[in-house]
Amino acid sequence: MWTADEIAQLCYAHYSVKLPKQGKPEPNREWTLLAAVVKIQSPANQVCDATDKEVPVTKEVVSMGTGTKCIGQSKMRKSGDILNDSHAEIIARRSFQRYLLHQLHLAAVLKEDSVFVPGTQRGLWKLRPDLSFVFFSSHTPCGDASIIPMLEFEEQPCCPVIRNWAINSPVEKSNNLEDSKNKRDCEDPGSSVAKKMRLGTPAMTLSNSIAHHETQESGSIKPDVSSSNLTKEELDTANGIAPGSFKVVDVYRTGAKCVPGETGDLRKPGAAYHQVGLLRVKPGRGDRTCSMSCSDKMARWNVLGCQGALLMHFLEEPIYLSAVVIGKCPYSQEAMRRALTGRCQEVLALPRGFGVPELKIEQSSLLFEQSRCAVQMQRADIPGRLVPCGADPESARWNSLDHSRSC
Numbered sequence: 001m002w003t004a005d006e007i008a009q010l011c012y013a014h015y016s017v018k019l020p021k022q023g024k025p026e027p028n029r030e031w032t033l034l035a036a037v038v039k040i041q042s043p044a045n046q047v048c049d050a051t052d053k054e055v056p057v058t059k060e061v062v063s064m065g066t067g068t069k070c071i072g073q074s075k076m077r078k079s080g081d082i083l084n085d086s087h088a089e090i091i092a093r094r095s096f097q098r099y100l101l102h103q104l105h106l107a108a109v110l111k112e113d114s115v116f117v118p119g120t121q122r123g124l125w126k127l128r129p130d131l132s133f134v135f136f137s138s139h140t141p142c143g144d145a146s147i148i149p150m151l152e153f154e155e156q157p158c159c160p161v162i163r164n165w166a167i168n169s170p171v172e173k174s175n176n177l178e179d180s181k182n183k184r185d186c187e188d189p190g191s192s193v194a195k196k197m198r199l200g201t202p203a204m205t206l207s208n209s210i211a212h213h214e215t216q217e218s219g220s221i222k223p224d225v226s227s228s229n230l231t232k233e234e235l236d237t238a239n240g241i242a243p244g245s246f247k248v249v250d251v252y253r254t255g256a257k258c259v260p261g262e263t264g265d266l267r268k269p270g271a272a273y274h275q276v277g278l279l280r281v282k283p284g285r286g287d288r289t290c291s292m293s294c295s296d297k298m299a300r301w302n303v304l305g306c307q308g309a310l311l312m313h314f315l316e317e318p319i320y321l322s323a324v325v326i327g328k329c330p331y332s333q334e335a336m337r338r339a340l341t342g343r344c345q346e347v348l349a350l351p352r353g354f355g356v357p358e359l360k361i362e363q364s365s366l367l368f369e370q371s372r373c374a375v376q377m378q379r380a381d382i383p384g385r386l387v388p389c390g391a392d393p394e395s396a397r398w399n400s401l402d403h404s405r406s407c
Contacts (some may be wrong), residue, residue: 001054001057005366007059008328008366010059011034012034014064015066018061018064023236028392029384029387030375031388032067033067034136034138034327035065035088035092035135035136035138036064037061037096037321038060038062039133041058041060041129043055043057044128052093062099063092065088065091066094067090068389069298070085071083072284072286072288072289087282088138088296089284089297090294100123100306103115103316125204127317127319133327134325135321135324137324139371141293143293144256144338145339147274148252148331149248149332151247247273254293254295256281256282256283257281257288258275259278261384262279277342279293298339301320302357303347305354306318318353323360324340325364326362327366327368331363341356
């Protein structure tokens with residue numbers, strides 16, 4: 001069907017070609033994050049054959065956004081004339097909603113080809129059966145999905161999808177660390193400074209976060225980052241087991257703060273700093289934000305769909321993402337599953353048509369050229385501070401409706 005690298009490459013190429021220079025990071029000084037929605041179209045009359053050949057599909061980027069900013073609560077307006085959340089994932093989803101609204105207009109008013117077909121109920125529509133949508137992000141979403149265990153034996157917090165990830169990664173060659181207040185750290189975990197940073201552990205705590213590390217090909221076991229309660233004694237015991245077993249020495253810190261009234265982070269040294277599975281608000285510089293983290297918002301999309309309340313009035317069933325692909329960055333498969341789907345498994349009493357569908361989650365081995373890590377490597381010894389793109393308040397946004405950038 002498709003691979004994570006194909007999705008990433010398609011999005012990166014689209015970013016380079018379709019979006020003009022305006023709104024993009026200044027070379028060697030600024031960085032940003034990228035997110036997009038890709039439409040996957042399978043052959044109309046798919047025939048299964050005995051050879052198990054992969055069926056070719058058509059892939060098209062239908063929305064895209066960049067950004068890392070989120071305004072503080074003091075700047076929010078009751079009139080709604082200021083955009084609160086400009087993180088890449090949120091911009092891409094807003095653009096995707098605009099795309100869906102236009103597609104509904106094509107089907108219902110203009111009677112043209114569309115992603116929608118009439119549903120079984122009069123006046124309602126549903127997604128064509130041969131279509132699905134994949135969400136791409138160049139980095140793990142802020143919040144719970146970015147609380148990733150850092151194991152003693154490796155320079156990255158978890159086993160990369162590609163065995164030689166750490167060897168070839170530009171992150172390894174970078175010495176500049178992200179400010180701890182920043183939304184997402186892309187620091188060099190092997191540096192002495194990074195090792196002194198005490199990140200966090202689970203609220204369900206990093207249990208099963210410690211495991212044997214090897215690839216399936218060699219018969220080894222990948223670290224399991226599933227969340228559950230793990231006492232210090234259990235952690236110490238696990239740390240001392242047999243050769244081939246590794247201990248969690250730290251976790252990547254997220255700047256996202258626990259929502260008021262929620263159980264807070266333990267803030268203990270090392271791997272006991274954070275608690276996982278909690279609802280969080282996006283990090284802000286000084287002024288606290290009221291916007292939920294991208295991990296929490298994406299988890300909500302996986303239950304309520306991406307279409308939004310307005311469009312749902314005209315649909316027979318919600319529009320769910322079939323998969324999420326993350327670019328090359330510090331990553332944990334178990335943390336992603338926990339954050340996006342695991343926390344929602346006990347959601348009950350949903351309206352007809354809603355549920356918690358299976359979500360395919362994969363990581364690409366391709367690095368976004370304007371990510372913090374990539375820019376750090378490119379700028380080498382250039383003096384000056386590396387900062388998030390200053391155009392973020394506008395956020396470069398592309399939509400297949402007008403094939404142009406809009407703000």
